[in-house]
Amino acid sequence: xxxxxxxxxxxxxxxxxxxxxxxxxxxxxxxxxxxxxxxxxxxxxxxxxxxxxxxxxxxxxxxxxxxxxxxxxxxxxxxxxxxxxxxxxxxxxxxxxxxxxxxxxxxxxxxxxxxxxxxxxxxxxxxxxxxxxxxxxxxxxxxxxxxxxxxxxxxxxxxxxxxxxxxxxxxxxxxxxxxxxxxxxxxxxxxxxxxxxxxxxxxxxxxxxxxxxxxxxxxxxxxxxxxxxxxxxxxxxxxxxxxxxxxx
Numbered sequence: 001x002x003x004x005x006x007x008x009x010x011x012x013x014x015x016x017x018x019x020x021x022x023x024x025x026x027x028x029x030x031x032x033x034x035x036x037x038x039x040x041x042x043x044x045x046x047x048x049x050x051x052x053x054x055x056x057x058x059x060x061x062x063x064x065x066x067x068x069x070x071x072x073x074x075x076x077x078x079x080x081x082x083x084x085x086x087x088x089x090x091x092x093x094x095x096x097x098x099x100x101x102x103x104x105x106x107x108x109x110x111x112x113x114x115x116x117x118x119x120x121x122x123x124x125x126x127x128x129x130x131x132x133x134x135x136x137x138x139x140x141x142x143x144x145x146x147x148x149x150x151x152x153x154x155x156x157x158x159x160x161x162x163x164x165x166x167x168x169x170x171x172x173x174x175x176x177x178x179x180x181x182x183x184x185x186x187x188x189x190x191x192x193x194x195x196x197x198x199x200x201x202x203x204x205x206x207x208x209x210x211x212x213x214x215x216x217x218x219x220x221x222x223x224x225x226x227x228x229x230x231x232x233x234x235x236x237x238x239x240x241x242x243x244x245x246x247x248x
Contacts, residue, residue, distance in 0.1 A: 046070030046209040047112050051121060053102070053216070060100045060123075064110060065093040067211065077111040102126060103148065110210070117210045122203075124149055124216060129199055131220035133227060135183075137190045143197070144180045151201035151216075155245070156181045157238065160192030168192065173245060195222045196231035202242060215242065 047070060052061040062085060066072045076094040078085040087096040100106060105122040127147035135141055137160070154176060159169035170188045174181060183197070198219030205212045217238075221231035 047073070048211045048213060049108070049110060051100070051123065051212075051214045053100070053123070053126075058099070060098050062087075062096045062098055063093050064112065070209070073112045075111075075113055079109045080106050082107070108212075112210075115209075117207055119205065119207045119210075119212065121205075121212060121214075124151065124201075124203055124214070126216060127199065127201060127218070129218055129220075131197070131227070134225045135195055135197070135222040136225050137188065137192065137195065138185055140185045141183045142180055143183065143199070145199060146179060147201065150176045152176060152203045153242070153245070154178065154199065154201040155242070156183070156197070156199055157219075158183060158188050158195065158197045160188045160196075161194045162189075162192050171241075193223070194228075196220070196233065197222075198231070198233055198238075200238065200242060 046066060048063075048065055048067045050061075050063040052063065054061060062078060062080075064073070064076050064078070064087065072092060073094065076087045076089075078087050078096060080098055080100075083098075085096040085098050087094045100123050102123050103125045105120050107118070107120055109116065109118050111117075125148040127145045129143060129145040131143065132141055143156070153173070155171050155173045157169065157171045159167050161167050168188055172181065181199075188195070196219055198217055200215055200217045202213065202215040204214070217233075219231050219233060221228040
């Protein structure tokens with residue numbers, strides 16, 4: 001139940017204006033978003049830190065919460081490049097605002113119930129996708145995008161709603177240097193009413209018992225094959241799915 005509440009709160013943070021969040025990069029990696037081969041294992045990690053770039057508003061939102069077997073922290077102290085961030089306990093997640101610049105490396109020092117984690121994160125550049133003006137599910141459709149640096153992980157997600165308002169979804173994990181994806185014909189079904197497609201790029205790292213995860217995403221909705229604008233995405237489930245894929 002507690003995990004569900006955590007995801008719900010994160011969903012509310014990220015869904016607003018289809019927020020695109022900054023990606024974190026392990027400064028000790030081999031470049032291009034590499035994370036030195038560290039695999040994410042949320043079943044044994046205790047805490048997570050998110051850096052969320054807010055679209056349509058200024059600045060970033062920094063979130064810290066417990067994950068796995070750890071108890072919810074009673075105290076979180078965070079500084080970035082030596083500057084204190086005011087963290088507020090919002091019940092099941094600690095949140096604080098901070099102004100960051102995409103593509104810049106920052107030194108993070110977070111103390112959670114007396115345990116300190118010191119690491120560097122580089123905020124990634126946003127990607128820009130060329131969403132098609134029309135989408136016909138019985139035809140192959142190619143989506144192209146640009147991004148200045150490769151992420152650690154990325155996937156393409158497509159979901160469709162049928163006449164009974166049930167959603168059906170498929171996804172494809174992509175190589176981290178991919179800049180296009182050809183959506184197969186009949187991928188999720190052709191008898192559906194509405195479709196949402198989205199691209200997710202994620203950089204991540206693990207330092208001791210802390211997971212630092214930062215996905216960036218964007219998408220487009222379609223009805224009767226025509227664009228309908230930015231879709232509402234169930235980010236709670238998508239984030240959970242991506243975490244499970246990354247750890248493998």
